[in-house]
Amino acid sequence: MPAGAAGTYAQNILQRLLIDLSWNSSRLEGNTYSLLDTERLIALGEAAEGKAPTDAQMILNHKAAIEFLVQSAATIAFDRRTLLNLHALLADNLLPDPRAPGRLRTHGVGIAGSVFHPLAVPQLIDEGFEQILATASAIRDPFEQALFVMVQLPYLQPFDDVNKRVSRLAANIPLIRQNLAPLSFVDVPDAAYTCGMLGVYELNRTDLIKDVFLWAYERSAYRYAAIRQTMGEPDPFRLRHRATLREVIAAVVDGAMDKRAAAAHIAAWAAAHIAQGDRARFIETAETELLGLHEGNFARYPIRPSAFDAWQKVWAAQAKTKARPRSRARKDRR
Template structure:
């Protein structure tokens, strides 16, 4: 979907707030922010939202009204730029606590067209891979290991450069002026990827132990407790508070695993794994790193690019 304009976003917000709106009500919503706007312009913007399947038309003639088209609440349009305009304390949060209703929305997170496109791209990838010599594939996985280890660690605040990461992984030479923990974090990514590659077909069906195995490798030597946490954790940059009850955390992870195993395609499985482990925060630390490696394990298990 192409980026919609601020005016079109305002129309969507107007319809969302009112549940339903006609042309006159939409024009009134726009007036305070954009001044007088012609009916032709409003109709053009409405048609754009209809084309993008963000709203739907109800009724005929003068009784026409528009409603937000939401087949899955998780797929409602979200303006990320607007969200990050405010600081963490001012940002609106739909749920400050874990929302167990999320589980009913974890199916059909891709449209049939999107799944078809992803499968087509993956078929092209597999066709190319079959023609590559084993040495070239090995070299490509080495490159991916370096880049993923660097980027995933960088997201967590690791200050190693990409070149430093390459030297560390290839030669086990630590960069000067960096903490030992930074090197350990990067090398743990390498170990986790090697574990996943060695057991790749094992990840076609998930269970809690496999997720815990990835977490154990990713935090080894970093002073982080293994296994499901027993206390509260906070997430920097948000008012969201994850679950603090060990039994509820276990329940949330097990529900996630069950849903992933029941999905038909690896792309949906990977996205659910990435999002839900990050959302549940089942471990004391290393949750997002674990979720990123879990995502790759699901894709690799299905020979996906």
């Protein structure tokens, strides 16, 4: 376990974690933002055109919730206050009842695509919630804690909605506190996660979601490990699409595209040239490569130095425009 105060590991990779976990957790809820859309929203506060406002709100809520966990690493725990506030942050401005964020539900709910019906009696929901917190707190192994809450919170459905999102971020509580690599659900297929949760709901079986958890954590740990360059074999997906990745990234840079234009170009390219089964993964991979492109590694692509410099100025200008203070302050509203 890395040394340092609780949350040090997550704090050191916070900007990357905010994008990875916000995007992947939202994607598992059907959010239509791309990775680049998410990066632009988090870094610049710029919403993507043509997307539902709820998609932007969901991602911004994730950002706020992740920052809460990392900044409060020394005090967060599997206790009522932490979980209720985590839900309040994730559900902000997304539920019909403005009192619902941060409050246990008081009525029955159903699960889309499942015949499972969670508890409906408020007293039993409250008791079940407290039992989950007590059991999670008693577990000593951080990975077992993470898997336990990832399974048990959605099964109980303690909140009106946003339960799975709470469970995915709550799974990171012991990892953040103990300075372990966080779980950001990198590359987790929607279908695998959904099937794993349906197995829990309808069959009371955890074997599939456990496999998803272990696979997802390995991917996340690989991403964040300091020695990642020396681990494992080359990614076979990147190897298979090496030529097309080089071509599409070079086109973005040669065209001096900003982040909005780049996201649109990559999506259009993938739709025209990549098989449907590989399309989402290709888009994520290309956008990840662009986000990691800098003056020390652009030679991996057929990019002229002058083109790289021009493109980098476009991306840097976006950040400066967002960061520049307004010329005139707003008048106080009374």
